[in-house]
Amino acid sequence: MNVNIGDILEMKKPHPCGGNRMIVMRVGADFRLKCEKCGHDFMVPRSKCEKKIKKIISTDTENRKE
Numbered sequence: 001m002n003v004n005i006g007d008i009l010e011m012k013k014p015h016p017c018g019g020n021r022m023i024v025m026r027v028g029a030d031f032r033l034k035c036e037k038c039g040h041d042f043m044v045p046r047s048k049c050e051k052k053i054k055k056i057i058s059t060d061t062e063n064r065k066e
Helices: 046-052
Strands: 008-011 021-028 030-035 041-046 053-057
Touching: 030 046, 041 046, 046 053
Parallel strands: none
Antiparallel strands: 008 021, 008 053, 021 030, 030 041
């Protein structure tokens, strides 16, 4: 799964605040995500997070090198 810093992830289950969109702050063995609605940031293991992603909304698709 190709997730980059700055991407917005739409998750299958919502955060306790009710928002289901997370901003990617860090990528590696763990993802550091920030809730768009309440601003809470947290770390999630990559394997666990990739199972919970519904859709990836890229923020800079035209500037990305793949």
